[in-house]
Each structure stands twice: as structure tokens, then as C-alpha cells.
Amino acid sequence: MIDALTVALGATALLLAAWCGFAAYRDQPTKDWHFIGMALVALLAVVQLVIGVVRLVGGADPEQGVAIFVAYLIGSALAVPIAGFMSLAERTRWGSATVSAAAVVLAVLEVRLYDIWGGVGG
Amino acid sequence: MAGDPAAGKPGSAVAGKPESAARTGLGQGPGRLLVMVYGVFTVAAASRSIYQLIAQYHEAPLAYILSAVSAAVYAFITVSLVRGGEGARKAAFVCCAAELVGVLTVGTWTLADPSAFPDQTVWSDYGMGYLFIPIFLPVTGLMWLRKARRG
Structure with a gap:
């Protein structure tokens, strides 16, 4: 379950990065549709955080340690919302570029999370 | 990382100068x-070095201390960029230069003497573990800070 979610989140994060990167390329700020996209990705990240914590409480043991796992989960949940607020303050192409960069960071975090969880299964 | 929390500290503002004008x-x-x-x-860098300094300091103290130093440099530049103003611009410029020197030094050091580094730092192998962003970042920062003076 958490593995599938990690893969899905990584893929949607890359899509968001490409989409907002395209907006930046076309010299456009983030628009309503972009924010809906960000909300979806952020929601997935929050769901992942909740599921991850529930699994930990249930006795699961990430391969590389609980502290690192939780830190990455929190970082994943915060990345896109923070960039979203920054793009609200920056109504130029650079706001879009910021969201795009944050989405790439999220994708990298998901790759690391996959390793940290260690394919315990489920 | 968030937008403006560092901006509103009245105690640290220069006395007598309206902050927005600067x-x-x-x-x-x-x-x-x-x-x-x-x-x-x-x-x-900060979370990594704090965790490693607490949990496994004896494995690679040099690497973890260097990570902590890089975290401090990154934090200072972030705050300077958010604060703005000519003083912050100069300070950030110096820090970006120091960051570039740090990446080049640590990068060369890790390649020349790997035995000194049983574990990675942010700047190991010129930042290879971080997609080489650590070596492009100070260059980009210096270019932006140069441009910001004229503009």
C-alpha cells in the first residue's frame, strides 16, 4: 500500500513539475488549475504521512530508522504547499519555476522514502 | 524555508531605518x-547533520561537522535573501563565495583522501549525491546577487 502510494506520488510530482515548468517556460504565473494540481499532490502526501504514522504505530519498522522515515514524510507533506504559497506571492514565471523545483524535490524525497521504508511489503 | 518568518524581528532591525526602504x-x-x-x-543539510551528530558522531565526525557548517552557510544565505537590502546582499555574496570554495575544497578533499570520509557530506564529490546542485547553486547565487545590485 505505502509502496504503491510512494510510486504514485513520485509520478504525480514529476507531472506537476513538468506542468509548472511548462508554465514557467511560457512566461506564465501559476493559475487556478495549477493550484488544483498542487492540492491533489499535497493531499496525496498528507495521506502518505498519515498512513506512514499509522503503520509505525502498528509496529512496522522502516529499514533505515524511524526518525529518518518520519522526517522524510513530513518534508514530503510540506514541500508542495510551501512552494504553492511562494507562488501566490510571486505572480510571475518564477513562481511557476519555484513550484516546479519543489515538485522535483518531492519526487526525489519519494525515491529516498522508498529506500528508507526498505520494501517491507504492503 | 517558509516565506517571511525571519523578516519581522523588530529587535534585529537596524535602528532608525525604515526596513521596507532598505x-x-x-x-x-x-x-x-x-x-x-x-x-x-x-x-x-541541517537535519542530516543534526541527526548524524547525535546518532552516530563517532563514525565520521569530520564529515558530520562539515555538513553542519554547510547547513549554517545555507541557512545564512536563505535568511539574507528573504531579508533583502544592500547589507544582506553583500553578506550573502560573501557566503555564496565561501560556499563555492567549500564545495570545491571538500569535493577535491573527498576525492583525494576518501579514507578521511567514511560517510558522505552534502559537498562530497562536488555534491554528486545531490545531483551536483551544490556546485551550481553558489554560481547561480553569485550571478543573481551581482545582477540584483544593478537592478
Whole structure:
């Protein structure tokens, strides 16, 4: 379950990065549709955080340690919302570029999370 | 990492100067992207070094202390970009130069003497573990800070 979610989140994060990167390329700020996209990705990240914590409480043991796992989960949940607020303050192409960069960071975090969880299964 | 928390400290503001007048907008436009990336690297380097200094200090003390130093440099540049103003711009310029020297030194050091580094730092092998962003970041920062003076 958490593995599938990690893969899905990584893929949607890359899509968001490409989409907002395209907006930046076309010299456009983030628009309503972009924010809906960000909300979806952020929601997935929050769901992942909740599921991850529930699994930990249930006795699961990430391969590389609980502290690192939780830190990455929190970082994943915060990345896109923070960039979203920054793009609200920056109504130029650079706001879009910021969201795009944050989405790439999220994708990298998901790759690391996959390793940290260690394919315990489920 | 967040937008403006560092800006509103009345105690640290220069007495007698209205803060808004001193701003040069270092954290706007392309600067906003830099703030984000520097923020990410601050969090990454700081959390990594704090965790490693506490949990496994004896494995590779040199690497962990260097990570902590890089975290401090990243944090300072992030705050300077958000604050803006000519003083912050100069300070950030010096720090970006120091960051570049740090990446080049540590990068060369890790290649020349790997035995001194049983574990990675943010700047190991010129930042290879971080997609070489650590070596491009100070160059981009210096270019932006140079441009921000004229603009």
C-alpha cells in the first residue's frame, strides 16, 4: 500500500513539475488549475504521512530508522504547499519555476522514502 | 524555508531605518526560486547533520561537522535573501563565495583522501549525491546577487 502510494506520488510530482515548468517556460504565473494540481499532490502526501504514522504505530519498522522515515514524510507533506504559497506571492514565471523545483524535490524525497521504508511489503 | 518568518524581528532591525526602504527585493523574481532551493538545502543539510551528530558522531565526525557548517552557510544565505537590502546582499555574496570554495575544497578533499570520509557530506564529490546542485547553486547565487545590485 505505502509502496504503491510512494510510486504514485513520485509520478504525480514529476507531472506537476513538468506542468509548472511548462508554465514557467511560457512566461506564465501559476493559475487556478495549477493550484488544483498542487492540492491533489499535497493531499496525496498528507495521506502518505498519515498512513506512514499509522503503520509505525502498528509496529512496522522502516529499514533505515524511524526518525529518518518520519522526517522524510513530513518534508514530503510540506514541500508542495510551501512552494504553492511562494507562488501566490510571486505572480510571475518564477513562481511557476519555484513550484516546479519543489515538485522535483518531492519526487526525489519519494525515491529516498522508498529506500528508507526498505520494501517491507504492503 | 517558509516565506517571511525571519523578516519581522523588530529587535534585529537596524535602528532608525525604515526596513521596507532598505529592501532591494533579493527574494523576488528569480530570487524566489533561489530562496526555495536554498531553503531545501538548509533543511536537508541541517537535519542530516543534526541527526548524524547525535546518532552516530563517532563514525565520521569530520564529515558530520562539515555538513553542519554547510547547513549554517545555507541557512545564512536563505535568511539574507528573504531579508533583502544592500547589507544582506553583500553578506550573502560573501557566503555564496565561501560556499563555492567549500564545495570545491571538500569535493577535491573527498576525492583525494576518501579514507578521511567514511560517510558522505552534502559537498562530497562536488555534491554528486545531490545531483551536483551544490556546485551550481553558489554560481547561480553569485550571478543573481551581482545582477540584483544593478537592478
